[in-house]
Amino acid sequence: MQSSSDFQRYFLAIIPPEPVYSEAQVLKEYFKNTFGSKASLNSPPHITLHMPFRWKEKKELILIEKLKDFGQLQAAFQLSLHRFNAFPPRVIYLDVETNSQLVVLQKELERFCKRSFQLFNANRLDQPFRPHLTLAFRDLKKETFGQAWNEFKNREYKANWLVESIYLLKHNGSVWEKHAQVALKKTIY
Template sequence: MSRFFVALLPPQDIQDYANQIKQYFADRYTSRGALKSPPHMTLQPPFEWAYANLPLLEASLKEFASGQQPVAITLKGFDAFAPHVIYINVVKSQELLTLQADLMAYTESNLGVVDKVSKSRLFAPHITVAFRDLTKQNFKAAWPEFEKRQLHFEFTTDKLTLLLHDGRRWNIKSEFAFADYGSPRQNSLCS
């Protein structure tokens, strides 16, 4: 079994900015966990899936994505899941909340993928920059620095991204375009 998750990735310039912050946390606060994945907003949390059945998973996500419209995303400031995680705040829009709920329902009914934790709590879209490996002491040192720090980005996302864990980090496996915004771009990884 392989581990996958489905996310929205910001444009490359915003990924670069987020990666600089992740590296800052790694260097200054020894929190390196966030560097193990590209900057993203998780829609479908990590799940196990047989790699041999990857074509079914990809075909299903392609079908779901083809029925979606692009979604406007606003990133504003920083927030935290105290006392360990600091993240770039994603403003909750009805379109984003609907996309996430629809994807969760679709993967459950069509693929049997269920995340029990997500079913019991509200969706909190975010882009993690300091992961659970941030100690309480380092969180207390870092949070005042980021709590009031200004950040504002706006962009439109037009595709879902499937990420695959290689045993060390998360890598982009494939992307699925929304509506008629081009055909899906697939990045093949060596398996």
Template sequence: MRYLQMPDTCLYFIAIIPPEDISAEVTSFKQELADTYNTKKALRVMPHITLKAPFTINANRDAEVMKWFLNIETNSPPFETILNGFGAFDNPRNPVLFVKPEVSAAMRRLQKDILSAFKKQFPNIPVHFHEDEFHPHMTVGYRDLAYAEFEKAWVVFKDREYKSSFTIDSFCLLKHNGEHWKVTSYKTLANKDTL
């Protein structure tokens, strides 16, 4: 996807990036949807679980964003997440198909900590209303997924079994370069034993 941004602004978001093996599995679902249901946009973005939706900020504040990100206090130790089947946002104007993480208190707490830190550091940047009602997901089809194709795909995916798990021990800041998202920094979760 190509984001429109002014030359004097930068676009960021914060996400959990799964390990390579799970990323490959999720990408295979994206490819299946592209091949069968004519939706390719999800292939342009690496598999991820969004913790803070994209936000735009003046380019001259890039160092401030980096410093803020690296100093986010989460008080979260690493935790396991389970990916269990598929879900959907059944919206005729913008349907989304996704791999469904099981919602855990640890993931909710991490997202809440990040969102709270963001609101405190950047009070003049609007936060999307849906961010306060966290629905973690790993998108496999969206944006160019026509609703008729979504309905066909959902019949196939809604009962499809897929189960995997991984340990979340970090999250990352991504920056859009005008063509695609690039990880600019990782933040490691503190292990309880090291606190």
């Protein structure tokens, strides 16, 4: 019989490079210190590609190797964050500019995870893919959301970078950590 300790929690995401990473981290800290929303600090700044799932830790290397094979079939691409946005009444985030390459990558990854690992992106059944980088979410109180959103709704933010990899993140029992980097195929411009 398998115990739950045989399994670990993982998810797949894009993690921005510097300076975007640090800028997002500073914003997350601001939401914690100003509005009491600290839940987003439990993971590095990221754009989720596949929701958290459970996987046998002893089969982790197989997961990583197959993901690396997948990455070599996917082209690197440009990604832009272009404003603050919200999912009222609890979530404030940096919005990802519409990007067909990102949508294709996410769909291919979802299909690959179903075929190769029998992993299903459960939350995606009822919601379309809405790429974003969360700054404040579940512990942002409804009463505080309005105040926070009023401060950020007209604020500008722009950043872009070449996405050359995705990450497998692993939960260490208290927070999510970068666990394995999956390089994407380089393209010649």
